[in-house]
Amino acid sequence: MSEHRRLGILVGGGPAPGINGVISAATIEARNHDMEVIGFWEGFKHLMAGRTDQCRPLDIDSVSRIHFQGGSVLKTARANPTKNPDDMLRVVTALRELNIKYLITIGGDDTAFSSNKLAAASQGFFQVVHVPKTIDNDLPLPPGVPTFGFETARHFGVQIVQNLMMDAATAPRWYIVVAMGRKAGHLALGIGKAAASPLTVIPEEWHGRPVTFKEVCDIVEGAIIKRRYLGRDHGVAILAEGLAEFMSDEDREKVFGNDEDVTRDDHGHLKLEDIEFGRSVRIELRRRFKGRNMNVTMVSKNLGYELRCADPIPFDCEYTRNLGFGAVQYLLHGGSGAIVTFQGATMVPMPVDSLIDSRTGRPQVRYVDTNHESYQVARQYMIRLEKRDFEDDDRLERLAAAGNMTAAQFRSTFEYLVHPPA
Numbered sequence: 001m002s003e004h005r006r007l008g009i010l011v012g013g014g015p016a017p018g019i020n021g022v023i024s025a026a027t028i029e030a031r032n033h034d035m036e037v038i039g040f041w042e043g044f045k046h047l048m049a050g051r052t053d054q055c056r057p058l059d060i061d062s063v064s065r066i067h068f069q070g071g072s073v074l075k076t077a078r079a080n081p082t083k084n085p086d087d088m089l090r091v092v093t094a095l096r097e098l099n100i101k102y103l104i105t106i107g108g109d110d111t112a113f114s115s116n117k118l119a120a121a122s123q124g125f126f127q128v129v130h131v132p133k134t135i136d137n138d139l140p141l142p143p144g145v146p147t148f149g150f151e152t153a154r155h156f157g158v159q160i161v162q163n164l165m166m167d168a169a170t171a172p173r174w175y176i177v178v179a180m181g182r183k184a185g186h187l188a189l190g191i192g193k194a195a196a197s198p199l200t201v202i203p204e205e206w207h208g209r210p211v212t213f214k215e216v217c218d219i220v221e222g223a224i225i226k227r228r229y230l231g232r233d234h235g236v237a238i239l240a241e242g243l244a245e246f247m248s249d250e251d252r253e254k255v256f257g258n259d260e261d262v263t264r265d266d267h268g269h270l271k272l273e274d275i276e277f278g279r280s281v282r283i284e285l286r287r288r289f290k291g292r293n294m295n296v297t298m299v300s301k302n303l304g305y306e307l308r309c310a311d312p313i314p315f316d317c318e319y320t321r322n323l324g325f326g327a328v329q330y331l332l333h334g335g336s337g338a339i340v341t342f343q344g345a346t347m348v349p350m351p352v353d354s355l356i357d358s359r360t361g362r363p364q365v366r367y368v369d370t371n372h373e374s375y376q377v378a379r380q381y382m383i384r385l386e387k388r389d390f391e392d393d394d395r396l397e398r399l400a401a402a403g404n405m406t407a408a409q410f411r412s413t414f415e416y417l418v419h420p421p422a
Contacts, residue, residue, distance in 0.1 A: 005035040007328070008100040009058070011076040012043035012111030015308040016133040016149025018316035021067035022106050023074065025324025027058045030102075033332060038098065042077040043107070044114065050090040052097050067317050070309040080110065082117050092121050101126050102331040104324075108134040108147075109363040112339060116352040119337045127336035129327045130352065135307060137186035140355045140364040145343055148323060150187065151315045153180075153307035157191040160303060161236055165195065168234040173297035174224055176285075178278040180304030181240045183365045188240035189378055191303075198235040198383040199223040203246045204368045209421065211246040213255045217284050222385040222414050224285070224296060225403035230383070241304070244277045255280055278302060292404040322347070387418045 007030045011019055027037045037058040040047060046054035056074075066073055081087045095103065103126055105115035112130045119128035132139045135153035137146055157179065164175045177197075179188035185202025192200030201219055203211055220237050227235050244252060256275050278300030289296045312320070319342070326340045326347035338349035357364045368375060389399055390411060400410035 005033075005101065006038060006099050007035050007102040007104065007331070008038045008040060008055075008095065008098070009074065009104045009106070010040040010043050010047075011072045011074050012105060012107035012114065013076060013078060013134065014108070015070075015072060015076060016135050016147075017070050017152035017308070017310050017312040018067075018148040018320040019072040019074075019076070019106055019133060020063075020069050021312060021317055021320030022104075022131050022133070022148070022324040022327070023058070023072075024063040024065075024067045025321040026104055026328050027063045027324075028060050029325050029328040031060050033328070035102070035328075038100065039074045042075045043079055043111070044081045044087075044091055045077040045079040047091040047094045048079055048081050048087040050094055052094050055098070067321065068311060070311045076107075078110070080114060082114050088117065088121050091118060092125075095122070096125055102328075103128045104131060104327045104331075105129075106131045106133055108132070108136070109139055109365070112139070112352055112355075112363050116337055127331050127334070129330050129335060129337075129349070130339045131323050131327050132339050132341070135187055135304070136181045136184060137190075138181070138184035138366050139339075140366045141339075141341055141350075142343055145341055146319075148316050148320050149308075149312075150190070151319075152310055152312045153187060154190040154194065155313050156307050156310045157187065157303055158195045160306065161191055161195040161197055161238070164301070165197070165236050168236055171297075172234045173299060174234060175236045176220070176278045176282050176298060176300040177236055177238045178241050178300070178302050179238055180307070181242050182245055183242050184367045185240040185242060186366075186368055187304075188238050189368055189375070192238040193378040193381075195236075196381060197238050198227060199237040200240075200378065200382065201237070201243065202240040202368055203242045204370050206246065207370070207420075210248045210251070211243050213247060213251055213280070213284075215417070216243055217281055217288075218414060218417060219384070220281060221285055221288060221403075222417060223383050225399060226383050226385060226389070229399050229402040235383070238303075239278065239281065241277060241302075244275050276300075294404050385414055385417055390415050390418065 030037050038055050039058045041054045081091045105111050115128050115130045132147045133149050134147045135149045137150040139147050168175055181187045185204055189200050189202055282298045282300040322342045330340055330349050338351050341348050341350055355363045396407050400407045
């Protein structure tokens with residue numbers, strides 16, 4: 001077998017359902033074209049150290065049924081070869097030593113950025129294609145084209161929230177659920193909308209303004225009080241974890257403290273799992289209600305790690321087979337430096353350079369479009385304070401009573417929420 005037909009596959013970033021489907025489909029298609037396939041352990045981690053022994057050969061027999069499995073048979077890591085030129089050189093050198101001519105990277109925006117830089121650093125020695133994955137669904141793909149893993153994560157997230165909603169109704173309480181999503185609110189909104197959660201809060205609502213902890217708490221408290229006014233003493237509020245990312249450093253430090261345990265990963269991102277966002281909201285709301293002699297039971301829960309390695313649903317099983325096949329076909333036709341996508345029934349490679357934000361030099365983020373009708377539908381079914389709640393004096397009095405407040409107190413505390421800045 002010619003060493004000039006050797007394909008490498010590696011996985012970077014956090015897990016997402018469907019990784020094994022890409023590995024399986026790419027391996028089968030490559031082997032059917034008489035290519036040798038090498039899978040690298042833990043993304044760029046060992047290659048950055050110049051190691052060429054942390055890999056395994058892949059063949060059809062070893063991958064033919066793994067597309068049903070969650071996780072990654074090649075594991076994954078957030079190692080970033082772009083931070084240090086020596087690391088990048090070691091990666092290129094190791095791949096050259098192994099005579100890799102084609103490389104498929106599977107990951108999110110950070111891995112896409114790294115793979116693009118790697119393609120340039122190789123000076124044409126090997127071709128690189130990226131397969132986009134993230135349960136956050138925030139890569140800049142065309143509208144309606146999800147990143148693989150998102151649909152499975154939403155599916156199982158909805159099941160969990162449904163169970164929490166039943167528990168909340170059975171033993172009256174509120175759950176404060178923080179859903180994964182570093183920058184964008186797609187996963188939180190997708191779960192909340194499908195599960196018909198009373199409230200979902202995402203950072204896109206601030207339209208570029210800094211998110212404040214006080215405003216988040218006011219929105220949740222207002223929803224709890226309005227539900228009480230409507231005769232319901234329970235519910236689930238879903239918060240996107242990215243809300244904490246968009247707070248000012250001053251506000252974040254005031255709320256969460258200057259905790260040395262809150263660290264950053266190799267790509268410079270805050271490790272949001274170190275910030276107990278839901279717990280902080282719960283403690284603040286409990287303090288407020290207790291100050292008004294109200295007993296509201298609340299439980300905080302983080303939602304995300306349970307979803308990342310779930311077995312993919314049929315959508316992602318099929319979708320990732322398309323992506324793995326498309327990645328190999330793109331390379332065989334001489335392509336390099338693109339993200340492979342399926343738009344409708346057609347494989348469409350998108351050059352990574354076309355997705356780069358000129359201001360940051362990194363891939364753009366696909367945010368939830370709050371002007372889109374799909375988001376407006378979600379808002380219509382939420383329980384939130386609205387302008388009409390403050391325009392009818394009788395309604396205002398009853399809402400205030402549900403929160404053990406006077407009408408004047410209620411108005412001064414919450415009315416600003418329905419008059420967003422211009």
